[in-house]
Amino acid sequence: MIDGVVAAAGPVAPGTYFGWGAVMIQSGNLAVILAMLVLFILALVLPFPGGRSRK
Numbered sequence: 001m002i003d004g005v006v007a008a009a010g011p012v013a014p015g016t017y018f019g020w021g022a023v024m025i026q027s028g029n030l031a032v033i034l035a036m037l038v039l040f041i042l043a044l045v046l047p048f049p050g051g052r053s054r055k
Helices: 002-009 027-045
Strands: 017-020 023-026
Touching: 017 027, 023 027
Parallel strands: none
Antiparallel strands: 017 023
């Protein structure tokens, strides 16, 4: 049974890696990190809804 599950999963292809000196990162991880940075910057820049109406 376990052999059937392993055979159904198929071979795992290696990902694309980018390297800068001693730093190596996979393309999928790089995309996630960049998306998180963009969301973080947007959270800092965009105001909260109704946040400016205080007197």
